Amino acid sequence: METIGRDLREMQRVPLTEAHVAALREAGREVRYAAGEALVQPGDPADRFVYVEDGEIEAVDVFTGDRLTNATMGPTQFMADISFLSGGTWSMAMRAARDTRVIEVPRERMLALMARTPEMSDVIITVLAARRRRQLESGNSSLVLVGEEADRDVRRVGDFACRNRLPYASYPLGSAEAQAVATSCEIVSDRPAVIFGRNIVVEDPTPDKVAKLLGLNREFVDNEAVDVLIVGAGPAGVAAGVYAGAEGLNALVVEDTAIGGQAGTSSRIENYMGFPTGISGADLVWRGEVQAMKFGTRFAMPLRVERLEQLDDATFCATFDNGQRVRSRAVVVATGV
Numbered sequence: 001m002e003t004i005g006r007d008l009r010e011m012q013r014v015p016l017t018e019a020h021v022a023a024l025r026e027a028g029r030e031v032r033y034a035a036g037e038a039l040v041q042p043g044d045p046a047d048r049f050v051y052v053e054d055g056e057i058e059a060v061d062v063f064t065g066d067r068l069t070n071a072t073m074g075p076t077q078f079m080a081d082i083s084f085l086s087g088g089t090w091s092m093a094m095r096a097a098r099d100t101r102v103i104e105v106p107r108e109r110m111l112a113l114m115a116r117t118p119e120m121s122d123v124i125i126t127v128l129a130a131r132r133r134r135q136l137e138s139g140n141s142s143l144v145l146v147g148e149e150a151d152r153d154v155r156r157v158g159d160f161a162c163r164n165r166l167p168y169a170s171y172p173l174g175s176a177e178a179q180a181v182a183t184s185c186e187i188v189s190d191r192p193a194v195i196f197g198r199n200i201v202v203e204d205p206t207p208d209k210v211a212k213l214l215g216l217n218r219e220f221v222d223n224e225a226v227d228v229l230i231v232g233a234g235p236a237g238v239a240a241g242v243y244a245g246a247e248g249l250n251a252l253v254v255e256d257t258a259i260g261g262q263a264g265t266s267s268r269i270e271n272y273m274g275f276p277t278g279i280s281g282a283d284l285v286w287r288g289e290v291q292a293m294k295f296g297t298r299f300a301m302p303l304r305v306e307r308l309e310q311l312d313d314a315t316f317c318a319t320f321d322n323g324q325r326v327r328s329r330a331v332v333v334a335t336g337v
């Protein structure tokens with residue numbers, strides 16, 4: 001786990017510089033929240049970067065309404081998690097612990113600013129990666145699985161979340177935690193369930209339904225056009241996503257099962273340049289995914305390319321298993337062997 005990010009508890013915090021904050025002010029707007037007011041709920045689009053100028057923001061346990069951890073965000077800190085890069089949804093509920101003043105920068109403008117300011121981008125991405133690591137280690141998430149041990153569908157969702165480095169909490173049937181969640185959501189306590197936030201109990205749970213709630217399996221405008229469509233998100237597809245994004249191309253990576261491909265199942269890769277002491281395949285590819293997202297590359301999954309057609313010299317059309325279509329100027333097929 002140490003290879004996906006640093007340990008948030010031991011990290012020395014590096015605040016953004018005055019010049020960075022001035023750039024945020026120029027790109028965004030000031031917003032005030034009264035004590036107790038919600039900033040985001042699980043499932044809300046991660047469409048803005050929130051920098052705290054004054055006051056305090058806390059993570060909230062959606063089931064009890066209590067503060068989730070002792071960690072809150074005060075002046076000079078920012079509210080965002082890795083889903084901000086991908087344009088997914090918030091997985092946590094956040095509210096103002098007291099009257100709070102923030103700068104909010106819309107996502108697209110913030111990504112453009114980060115691309116222009118690598119030093120700022122490094123500070124932010126280091127924190128986002130550390131936060132994701134902390135969330136994975138603590139199981140603090142609004143995605144809750146009950147009865148993974150007893151139900152195949154719930155287990156499939158757990159496998160999907162695990163392989164894609166998505167934080168979730170898993171409680172055995174009959175446990176006190178499962179009972180508390182069931183009471184809070186007003187569902188039967190002795191049945192397996194997948195719950196997102198406080199109100200959404202996922203009926204007949206599948207990875208696809210959970211991916212939609214997390215904003216991972218996006219809706220495309222029919223015949224939406226991108227520069228490069230990359231089919232498959234194993235190491236080859238993710239690497240293509242990094243290089244396409246870094247060249248300023250509008251790139252979309254479509255993955256059928258889980259980011260990481262075959263490498264995602266490897267517990268230790270020893271022969272990859274730059275990792276002399278080895279790295280797990282999932283961590284290696286996760287780092288590449290974050291790097292690609294930093295350059296604006298988008299990922300969609302689980303989504304299968306069913307058909308690829310060349311319409312003319314410079315236009316391809318991909319049809320997905322959900323019937324949606326995307327056009328592109330180039331295609332990289334990285335579906336492995």
Ligand SMILES: Cc1cc2nc3c(=O)[nH]c(=O)nc-3n(C[C@H](O)[C@H](O)[C@H](O)COP(=O)(O)OP(=O)(O)OC[C@H]3O[C@@H](n4cnc5c(N)ncnc54)[C@H](O)[C@@H]3O)c2cc1C
Pocket residue numbers: 231232233234235236237254255256257258259260261262263264265266267268269270271281303304305306334335336337
């Ligand atoms: C257990 C294990 C350990 C390994 N250890 C090592 C090691 O130590 N060192 C090493 O060098 N190699 C190792 N390998 C091999 C390495 O993982 C592969 O060579 C590498 O993953 C190939 O990468 P790739 O991106 O080409 O393809 P893949 O990793 O196969 O990825 C292809 C991706 O494309 C997706 N896909 C396929 N069809 C479609 C479609 N139609 N639409 C959308 N998505 C699609 C698949 O779901 C998959 O995620 C290991 C493999 C395994 C299984």
